[in-house]
Amino acid sequence: MAVTIKSEREIELMREAGKILADVHNQLGELIAPGITTLEIDRKGEELIRKAGCIPSFKGYEGYPASICVSVNDEVVHGIPSKKHRLFEGDIVSLDAGVIYKDYQSDAARTYGVGKISPESQKLIDVTKESFFRGIEFARAGNHLHDISVAIQKHVESNGFSVVRDLVGHGIGKDMHEEPQIPNYKPIGRGIRLCAGMTLAIEPMVNAGGYEIWILEDDWTVVTRDGSNSAHYENTILVTDGDPEILSLI
Numbered sequence: 169m170a171v172t173i174k175s176e177r178e179i180e181l182m183r184e185a186g187k188i189l190a191d192v193h194n195q196l197g198e199l200i201a202p203g204i205t206t207l208e209i210d211r212k213g214e215e216l217i218r219k220a221g222c223i224p225s226f227k228g229y230e231g232y233p234a235s236i237c238v239s240v241n242d243e244v245v246h247g248i249p250s251k252k253h254r255l256f257e258g259d260i261v262s263l264d265a266g267v268i269y270k271d272y273q274s275d276a277a278r279t280y281g282v283g284k285i286s287p288e289s290q291k292l293i294d295v296t297k298e299s300f301f302r303g304i305e306f307a308r309a310g311n312h313l314h315d316i317s318v319a320i321q322k323h324v325e326s327n328g329f330s331v332v333r334d335l336v337g338h339g340i341g342k343d344m345h346e347e348p349q350i351p352n353y354k355p356i357g358r359g360i361r362l363c364a365g366m367t368l369a370i371e372p373m374v375n376a377g378g379y380e381i382w383i384l385e386d387d388w389t390v391v392t393r394d395g396s397n398s399a400h401y402e403n404t405i406l407v408t409d410g411d412p413e414i415l416s417l418i
């Protein structure tokens with residue numbers, strides 16, 4: 169399927185989905201503290217999503233068993249919540265969540281420190297988030313898709329970290345994953361030309377060490393190969409004729 173341009177009505181629904189998701193993330197962020205289990209975060213997330221009249225898009229997606237991906241330390245993405253996994257002081261934890269509101273999707277991720285964390289971990293979290301904002305500066309009609317990718321990669325690598333290659337951002341709308349794929353590093357070519365009305369999930373995944381990853385035996389959890397920490401930051405955005413609009417942030 170080709171890249172879709174959303175109508176004003178579709179954009180309105182995606183704005184609503186995004187606001188709900190942003191609010192869910194803000195509330196989950198308040199829960200992050202030593203002692204909470206990753207399953208408790210998932211349960212609360214699902215409850216908030218359903219209370220807001222949305223469906224958690226991750227639950228059952230290709231068999232994924234939870235509503236919130238909770239990925240701790242060297243887990244890059246797609247960590248599976250568990251009642252056996254408690255957060256400890258000094259951990260970093262990425263929460264990735266998706267909602268469907270009246271058939272339209274929003275997808276966003278945040279990374280938090282648990283209690284007091286090391287300066288290196290804080291830098292990893294900050295650089296990951298900053299790289300998203302560097303990237304979306306280029307999410308403007310007339311630019312090329314990979315302008316976003318290059319800006320993300322430059323910011324990450326100039327800070328001594330690396331961007332995961334095997335996972336990418338994506339278009340989003342009625343489906344969670346639409347075209348185009350959005351790498352966080354420079355691929356071959358410039359990518360498609362961006363147009364107003366495109367909605368994109370831009371999601372840098374940044375490793376403190378090398379960019380290589382493994383997938384664990386559960387077939388979901390993505391971890392860094394070298395055991396270094398990893399952070400993730402994602403928002404669903406709208407390309408306009410002017411400044412990009414971040415739909416999943418309030």
Ligand code: MF3
Nearest residue numbers: 225226227229232237264275
């Ligand atoms: N947020 C992820 C993405 O952008 C999707 C999570 S995978 C799922 O692709 F299985 F949990 F849904």
Ligand code: CO
Nearest residue numbers: 275369371402
């Ligand atoms: Co995504």
